[in-house]
Amino acid sequence: MGARQREISVSEFFTKNRHLLGFDNPRKALLTCVKEAVDNALDACEEAGILPDVVIKVEVAANGEAAPPASQATRFRITVTDNGPGIVRQQIPPIFAKLLYGSKFHRLRQSRGQQGIGISAAGMYGQLTTGKPVVIVSRTSPRAPAHYFEVQIDTKKNEPRILEKKQIAWEAPRGTQVTLEVEGRYQKGRASVDEYVEQTIIANPHVKLTYLTPEGESKAYRRTFEQLPASPREIKPHPYGIELGMLLRMLQDTTHHTLSGFLSADFSRVSPNVADGICKSAGLSPRARPRDVHGQAAESLYKAIQATKIMAPPTNCLSPIGEPAILSGLYQQIKGEF
Template sequence: MEKYLNEYALLETGCAMGIAHRMAKKQREISVAEFFEKNKQILGFDSLTKALVVSVKEAVDNSLDACEEAEILPDIYVEIQNVSKDEYKIIVEDNGPGIIRRNIPLVFGKLLYGSRFHAIRQSRGQQGIGISAVVLYGQLTTGKPTRVISKIKEEEVAYEVLLTIDTKKNEPRVIKEIPKIWDREQGTRIEISIRARYVRGKQSVYEYLQQTAIVNPHAQITFVEPDGKKTIFKRATDKLPPPTREIKPHPHGIELGELLNMARNTKTYRLTSFLTNEFSRVSPKITEEICKKAYLYGDMRPQELSIEEAKRLLEAFKKVKLMAPPTDCLSPIGETLIKKGLKNVLGSLRPSFYAQPVTRTPKVYSGNPFVVEVGLVYGGELPKDQPVRILRFANRVPLLYQQGACVTTKAISSVDWRRYGLEQRGGQGIPVGPAIILVHVASTRVPFTSEAKEAIADVPEIREEIELALKSLGRQLRLYNVKKERKSKMTEKFFLVNKLLPEIARKSAEIVEKPIPPLEPVISKIMNVVWIDESVEKEEDKIKVNVRVANFTSKHQKFVLYGDYPLGNLIDTDGIAEEDYVKWDVDIEPVSYRHFYFTLKDADKYGETNYYVEGISPNIVIGAEPLPGDWNIKLSEIEEIVEDEDMENGEDVEEEFEVIDDE
């Protein structure tokens, strides 16, 4: 019996070994290109419409990053050609620095190949997947190779490369490489055929390029659609974004495995040198304190750091006071350029109000610096009965998909917009009204919810910053609506006074048989405001805007008036012409008028001018706001405006404006 049992055990062991060996033969390394070939939806290629947008986005983002890094004003050409049903050719050409010959196949034909992954600074692309994933998607859906032409300034000729990707090895397969005479001094052109579907409207290539032009006002983008329609998004400024500087990791953003990996690969020989040289904001004094709290010797070799010692080091990082990471690794758009970008692209909608954009001071989440910027336009031809349009951006890149999953949308929905003049059921959800809200998050590491980079994760620190910035915009919108309502009532009052008083004065003078008394002092006492309004004269392709300032107060007034016109090239003015506004020094006697003017081109795109005043109490001005950036409005003045309109009591106003003191 024992003999049979032993034979059975040997047979069973042999079968098990046979299965294990067969399984082992099937196991092999999976190429990253092969993985994404079978899981293209992870990168955003999950529908034909979206595939086209993602492909253009990756190519344009690369062009913008290359131009900015080389300090070149971007001039980007995008064309989409309809090859056949559901097949389109994408052409993207830029004036960037170009790519050296040997690197062309690697940049476009190898996934996870790039120069920005290890750099801790703000940039659009970081993973090295984007454009090579488009090449992979193109060959997967059409079987056609990608054509690349690139030229650097130092060489006489460009190089044309025809390539595909070897998905088994994640290596480029060069089909043809030839020198080529190209009329560009430098730049790169890529042509990719993909299976896709072209639409125009929401979540389209046009919308992506339009939004890109808003947050990249220094770029000029030319777009040719499949039907031949050409659109040029002209640059609104010749100023490049400030260059970003690469920084070292911050101790508060380090994980255990990352710390151990850094320690093993460092070239330093002492723990104190490792902490001081490899991390930002760690001084020699702080290093001594960290070592003391971690119970570690400063002269120990970092390569010998054990897991337990590394854990103590991480705990010590939390116990010492460390400065936030440097913020010169970020390149925010800036308040002026956000407003300029909104005007340049959305001016045809003729908004009646451009809120002064808000750029928050940089903050930190998990050791990663970030900054939040917001902007808002209101009124004009924007629909009043639809939810506000939300423009989401991360590192100057539009986010068109997964709006509901994004922290931006959640922050907008959590603000009670009813207090600021927009409709919102229950004080939650996306508000309804004629408005567009722009939110931009810039960071060295944007916490996207997926590799497709379509939504920002709900990080509490980021959400709080967005909410505070949005409330600041809401206060501006609230004040604008209050003063607009007040102006409407004052206009009615003014016309009644001007119509009735002369009749009363005439009848009274007849009764008492005396001359009609001067009415200006009486009108001034009743009105007690400085009135600013405009009238427009159209002449072919230009308009003349006449500005009237009336002093209906009993005092002499002296202040500065700014006319922040919405769109168009300034031709002439009797004021001081600045880059995107006109300025007048107003000196006006009681009960008198002053007239000013400016002339613009592009009459068909003219909306309303935003007027701002400096050097005068905004409480007595109708038709202009306090100068942005100088909002020295006393709470009592705000309360007085609101109480005059019976819109809100002083207690509510104080609650609404409590954030001012916090900031």
């Protein structure tokens, strides 16, 4: 029995449990794939300080046969193109073909995604349902070459498998284009791709978006707000938001040499006076080495933190849409009297 035991990669796990990633049924899967690609495009543009120009194209994948009507099709090709900063060549395969690979997970900062699963999971879904790779074209500047990749996930190792890579001529001066071929179902109405696009424009009036529907219709949404949202600020964890296990890990990982310094520097809203008070309540020396605090001492520290009155975390780390921006989005999309 023991000889049969082996490690399971995260890719293998999600291959058999794809419903956990939003691929419950073909209709939802199509929406999830579009959303993940668009989220990546918007985040890339905003982090680089670029007003986003995004093109979404969803078309029926005929595969050499006569294309059925969009409402009856079961396979679609999704292409999302942005004018963002592009991706350096070495990073393209892991970003699109490795689960739990990303830049946001270890940052406590407002963002559309965090785990590094989204776009690579969409690619894995396409790989499972159609056998097709993810196709990426990206360029970082007008002077740099455009890199073309076809990648799939090696689900046993959770590593990218590069099927093709080359430099190509591409008309865009910079940006990224990702193409997925997936099984799905196109249907208008609630929780559809069409509704998602309309809601995205309301919430992001600084985006210029073109949507090419599976029925061949082109919908252009102009930019109605010429300012990017304020960039969200990274924040330290609040003491009330952690559990004992996380506290133990932070005690081992900290670069500070005293317990009081660790509490006041690695947490939000903990001043040196509050840190000293927590140490006193826990019966620990403020000058104790954080790495020496474990077992019962760590549990006492955790209970002291929870019993100490600490200010709520600041809200200036958030980036709300703002009244002028949301109104400009509403005026464009919703016909009514305001």
